[in-house]
Amino acid sequence: MGIVTKSRRVFAAFWAAFAMILLTGQPARADEAAEAYVRNNAPAALAALSEEGLSAQERQAKFAQLMERFADLPRISEFVLGRYATAVRADPELRAEWRRVFRDYAIAVYQDQLDQYRGTEVRVLPGSRDATINGRFYSVVATELISPGRQPFRAEWRLLRSRDNTFKVVDVAVRLNDQVIWLATQQRSDFLAFLDRNRGDVRALITNVRQQTDSMRARIAQREQGRRG
């Protein structure tokens, strides 16, 4: 009896899917497109870090280019300022400067940290989840990151999707068992605490972030030199 019921359900699901394809003419669901986006773009950045024959400058430029395509860095740069984004948006010069500084910082952070994960395989898990918030469409795509000699690790990518089906990553979550940390959200907490302590002085934050970026770049360069030496 149970088997018969299950078979009926499978058939019903099959016919429902078939009918959807006929009616819409779009066999690829939106969430499948989001999954494909992550599948096609996330490994490219990791590959750039381990690509042979690139100079340090070429590697940095390639990684930066991929990051800028994959993630909506200008949007994230304002999200991480929280309420202080209002002041930045009101000053075009400050806004442009902050975007540049944050872009360099984000790329340096990821280049520095992802270096340990050269050769990592990104496996997209089916079943992304969509939500519409204030008219904007978001998809969360789960992936498993598999590195030789390490425990598989789960990361979730939050994509902002336009109605013309272009995507950009706006946040990444790291997950261990039941604990989840959204990194842009976390970054916002840190920057807000800094701005609160410095009376909302975005220029002080810019100075601080630049120093961190320089320090990370020096470390990356040192590592590159060590590999070549």
Added chain:
Amino acid sequence: MKTGFLVLVVGALSPVAAFAQTAPVESPAPADTGPEEAQGAAVPADPSPPPQEPAQPDVTQSDAEAQDDYASAATIPDPFEPFNRAVFGFNNVADRYVIEPTARGYRAVTPRFVRTGVNNFLANLGEPITFANEVLQGQPKRAGATLGRFVVNTTIGVAGVMNPAQSMGLERREEDFGQTLGAWGVGSGPYLVLPLLGPSSLRDTTGLVVDRAFTPDTYFDGEDAPEYRIGVNVVGAIATREALLETVENVRNSSADPYVTFRSLYGQARASAIRNGREDVEALPDFDGDPLPDEGAAPEEPAAGYEG
């Protein structure tokens, strides 16, 4: 103390660094870098409270925005920040001079498989705590899985040194009484940094005390019981710190104010643990900013390799 949180937290400080970590186990948490490790001059290194002056006049802030920003800047209230920063500084010194060097020595003298066995053994000792709390949270299925994992690993897994339950699909989870209180609707209460144990809250510190009652070795009554308990805690502390060596280093390199970072990460990690990792995608924050292509601006080029 349940420290899966710490593994994630420290890992998450450096994006994606948490890949590397296997979940170590019940032990005191390591101390972390102190503010004096901060790179950049603008963050005060002293543990004094933040200045109380208002934000710049051009920063307008509605009550709703303030609430939103408060929630993200300090997901957990911190009325004892000066005290907490002092304890954080103490933990950092203890880490620098005692805990980290010991953990490096432990790594140097033990092969990886031995360390994995130690981590498994310690994690297995924490299973009764997880089981008791799953029962208290009314989750019989998860409690059954935990019981099964404990029985399998304690027997086939040779007193928990191996983890055969993992390959049977019995994934390791961690529950504690702080999470149980959260699931019952109790708020976090004030943030607390505990000496040597690290980030906590009033609710979770209460949970730590209650969890002792669920730990079998609390009831061991042999001549060697005190030495055993001390031994387990010391080994647990060293094993946890060893697993965090690289990631703590990453924190020292990339966080301007680790105290703040730990506080907000603690809030995020505990909130998600109380929800058992379930994510409400409707409740995630909105990223406003420039109009999207469908909101009136020129369409952007899709990224390379995009297959819509």
